[in-house]
Amino acid sequence: DVDVCRAMAAATLGDAEKVKYVPLNAQQRFTALQSGEVDVLSRNTTFTLTRDASLGMNLTAVTYYxxxxxxxxxxxxxxxxxxxxxxxxxxxxxxxxxxxxxxxxxxxxxxxxxxxxxxxxxxxxxxxxxxxxxxxxxxxxxxxxxxxxxxxxxxxxxxxxxxxxxPLGPMVRRGDDEWFAIAKWTIYGLLEAEEYGITQANVDALKATSKDPVVQRILGTSEDTGKLLGLNKDWMANAIKATGNYGEIFERNVGPKSALGLPRGVNNQWNKGGLMYAYPVR
Ligand SMILES: N[C@@H](CCC(=O)N[C@@H](CS)C(=O)NCC(=O)O)C(=O)O
The missing domain is CATH 3.40.190.10 (Periplasmic binding protein-like II)
Structure with missing residues (x-):
């Protein structure tokens, strides 16, 4: 949840540290988002019909099933x-x-x-x-x-x-549409980065040399997808540099070798038997 916020900050502001964290318990979290105390609720929150339809929020994308x-x-x-x-x-x-x-x-x-x-x-x-x-x-x-x-x-x-x-993932306020798009596409970008092998370690090298059109689009070296979101061309490159791709975030925070020791399971990529299927960044 924290790394997803860091990736969004890096994509939007070019700096993963520009996040103010507000600890909220289960009861407080929705009013905090409704009232504007927080702009994104990233806190093991389940997407349900009631929360979507009656609490004035938009569900971005699932980060953990x-x-x-x-x-x-x-x-x-x-x-x-x-x-x-x-x-x-x-x-x-x-x-x-x-x-x-x-x-x-x-x-x-x-x-x-x-x-x-x-x-x-x-x-x-x-x-x-x-x-x-x-x-x-x-x-x-x-x-x-x-x-x-x-x-x-x-x-x-x-x-x-x-x-x-x-299905857990970040929520944003209804009516905050530009931010909704940024939040959603940052998550899809992290997922697609994993799918296409872009990592924290190789992002700079791939930015300089990759001829793969999908990689080029994600890293902003061909089309400028950032512009469509009101961001810089290298919005996703900045996010990946800050947190690594989705798989790297998973391994570091909750994966088999982390303190929590959770298997990748259904949170694997769609082409590896899991449910993670990013909409295309294009
Ligand atoms: N995913 C469920 C449960 C999420 C939830 O709030 N879980 C508790 C127990 S793990 C929690 O995170 N509590 C932290 C707190 O209240 O400080 C939901 O969205 O309602």
């Missing part, structure tokens, strides 16, 4: 979400998580008892002190909580079931 899961203590012996019948589950309010938990409980006849907290730290703390038998959020969030908050991560397992679709 996630799904909701559960974490339980190994010593609970629970191996499947279907074994949560009548159990307490800690969850944060103002999230799709809270709603999906109710749906899952109803659909599977599990009579789960949600224990709801407004603050993330409170929900995590309640789980780790044994107030609930399980903790639920997006699978990426579970990996983060287990890695960052658990005293001994190996004492907790993430159950195999994912109970929802959580």
């Amino acid at each position: 996630d799904g909701q899961g559960f974490m339980v203590p190994v010593k609970s012996k629970i191996k499947s979400a279907k074994q949560l019948k009548g159990q307490t589950v800690c969850v944060q309010s103002g999230t799709t998580t809270e709603k999906n938990l109710t749906d899952f409980s109803k659909a599977s006849g599990l009579n789960i008892k949600p224990v709801v907290f407004e603050k993330l730290e409170a929900a995590e703390n309640a789980y780790f002190t044994g107030r609930c038998i399980a903790y639920t959020t997006d699978a990426s969030g579970l990996a983060s909580t287990r890695n960052k908050v658990a005293k001994n991560p190996a004492d907790h397992i993430i159950l195999p079931e994912l109970i929802s679709k959580e």
Whole structure:
């Protein structure tokens, strides 16, 4: 989420450091975007119809396809979400998580008892002190909580079931159309850069020598796509220089070798069995 903001700043202002970060909890995030306190909401936020149609925002492009899961203590012996019948589950309010938990409980006849907290730290703390038998959020969030908050991560397992679709990505305000286009196309640009092998390390060399028309367009050495967005010719070259392409951002922040250790899975490129399919930068 942070690297996507840095890429947008580099594309727009030529400087990835020109971002002011405003920490927001699940409840506050939408009003902060509506009121103009922030210009882009990049914070593990799921695209849904309600958020699109009634909260005055526009969904840019998916940066991470996630799904909701559960974490339980190994010593609970629970191996499947279907074994949560009548159990307490800690969850944060103002999230799709809270709603999906109710749906899952109803659909599977599990009579789960949600224990709801407004603050993330409170929900995590309640789980780790044994107030609930399980903790639920997006699978990426579970990996983060287990890695960052658990005293001994190996004492907790993430159950195999994912109970929802959580397409996560940045949102912008309705009516902010030029910015909407920039935000969207920066993401597609990072994805297409990966698809065509443009990296943080080779972007300058490719800018000087590449004869591939797609690479040339992305790097602004043939057509000027930046102009159409009100940006400089090298908008995408600047973004890639700042953060690397989508795959590099993924590996560094959440990939198998990072602290979170998440597999690339469905977030791989469309031609490698994944769902990431950038609209063409042209
Ligand atoms: N993707 C879901 C859940 C996102 C969410 O807010 N998750 C929590 C738990 S990982 C979170 O990030 N909390 C951070 C905070 O409130 O400071 C949504 O958009 O509603």
